[in-house]
Amino acid sequence: xxxxxxxxxxxxxxAFFGSIxxxxxxxxxxxxxxxxxxxxxxxxxxxxAKQGQIIEGDRLGNLHGRLSRQVNRGKExxxxxxxxxxxxxxERIESDLNEILRNLVELMQRxxxxxxxxxxxxxxxxxxxxxxxxxELQHLIFRCFRTLFDxxxxxxxxxxxxxxxxxxxxxxxxxxxxxxxxxxxxxTELIRKLAAFQGWDLELKRDDGEFSFILSLPIAQM
Amino acid sequence: xxxxxxxxxxxEVEFTEALSERLESRGLKVDSANSGEEALKKIGExxxxxxxxxxxxxxxxxxxxxxxxxSENPDLQVILLTGHATIDKSVEAVKLGARDFLExxxxxxxxxxxxxxxxxxxxxxxxxxxxxxxxxxLKSKGW
Numbered sequence: 001x002x003x004x005x006x007x008x009x010x011x012x013x014x015a016f017f018g019s020i021x022x023x024x025x026x027x028x029x030x031x032x033x034x035x036x037x038x039x040x041x042x043x044x045x046x047x048x049a050k051q052g053q054i055i056e057g058d059r060l061g062n063l064h065g066r067l068s069r070q071v072n073r074g075k076e077x078x079x080x081x082x083x084x085x086x087x088x089x090x091e092r093i094e095s096d097l098n099e100i101l102r103n104l105v106e107l108m109q110r111x112x113x114x115x116x117x118x119x120x121x122x123x124x125x126x127x128x129x130x131x132x133x134x135x136e137l138q139h140l141i142f143r144c145f146r147t148l149f150d151x152x153x154x155x156x157x158x159x160x161x162x163x164x165x166x167x168x169x170x171x172x173x174x175x176x177x178x179x180x181x182x183x184x185x186x187x188t189e190l191i192r193k194l195a196a197f198q199g200w201d202l203e204l205k206r207d208d209g210e211f212s213f214i215l216s217l218p219i220a221q222m
Numbered sequence: 223x224x225x226x227x228x229x230x231x232x233x234e235v236e237f238t239e240a241l242s243e244r245l246e247s248r249g250l251k252v253d254s255a256n257s258g259e260e261a262l263k264k265i266g267e268x269x270x271x272x273x274x275x276x277x278x279x280x281x282x283x284x285x286x287x288x289x290x291x292x293s294e295n296p297d298l299q300v301i302l303l304t305g306h307a308t309i310d311k312s313v314e315a316v317k318l319g320a321r322d323f324l325e326x327x328x329x330x331x332x333x334x335x336x337x338x339x340x341x342x343x344x345x346x347x348x349x350x351x352x353x354x355x356x357x358x359x360l361k362s363k364g365w
Binding site for chain 1: 234236237240241243244247278279280281283305326327328330
């Protein structure tokens with residue numbers, strides 16, 4: 001791979017980081033907006049109480065529950081983003097593959113919901129320890145998801161799963177309801193380059209209305 | 223603003239519920255729609271003084287919903303309530319006919335000011351249409 005290709009891949013990695021961050025900030029804005037309205041309701045109750053109105057305990061309890069729910073939601077979103085951000089700390093590190101994939105799927109739920117697509121992750125039953133670049137692995141899978149989001153019909157269910165095959169972990173992304181005539185976006189070229197640069201084997205399969213990305217990751221990678 | 227009718231269009235149910243409560247406690251009549259499709263149905267049933275519309279929604283997004291709402295009724299007073307804070311999208315929406323935009327989280331007083339403005343603008347449009355109708359009738363009768 002030449003220097004220009006390398007620079008292009010770096011730029012795409014940055015764009016990926018920006019895309020995930022933008023999506024998460026939108027989710028967090030919604031959480032903050034809800035908390036803003038709920039604390040506004042609390043303000044309204046406070047002023048009503050100051051004017052002598054009796055505020056029922058149940059109403060306060062209900063408000064407390066709704067606020068707690070949003071705070072917990074916000075905490076989960078920040079936790080996900082934090083895990084994602086730290087995945088770029090090391091170029092090569094041993095990580096839990098299930099954990100990486102689970103976190104990415106959770107980060108991608110909102111973009112999938114926007115396209116009215118269901119994103120399902122089937123975690124492996126055992127722990128998969130992988131030495132690789134966790135950030136670029138997420139980047140590649142993100143590109144696969146985006147490609148499928150563009151081509152899949154609404155209400156399609158994209159399935160992500162990982163299993164072991166010999167000296168490799170195999171990550172498969174299946175999407176039904178893509179007709180054989182449906183164009184697949186130009187991102188497949190970038191996806192192939194990302195895989196090749198990391199030393200991963202990538203197969204694209206199209207068969208009878210289903211499209212699959214099959215990524216083989218060597219378990220021990222130097 | 224007692225009796226002012228507002229439609230909130232946002233896929234975040236908790237958000238529309240909380241904001242509805244606040245606006246209703248101030249005397250407004252509030253309906254919610256959690257999708258563009260639902261919003262289109264509601265405007266066929268009720269005449270709203272102001273519609274708050276989220277830009278990012280699953281399926282039919284805010285821009286698409288805006289286009290469809292205004293094609294049903296170009297006089298609708300649609301105000302974008304956006305978490306995006308992207309100037310581009312908001313400018314695009316205003317060019318398409320949205321009256322204004324507010325960034326989430328929004329201050330309730332600013333929201334109420336926008337509703338009042340929308341209501342006044344709607345009244346002006348209704349008055350203008352009435353006058354035009356009257357002129358038409360007078361002309362047709364030769365008076």
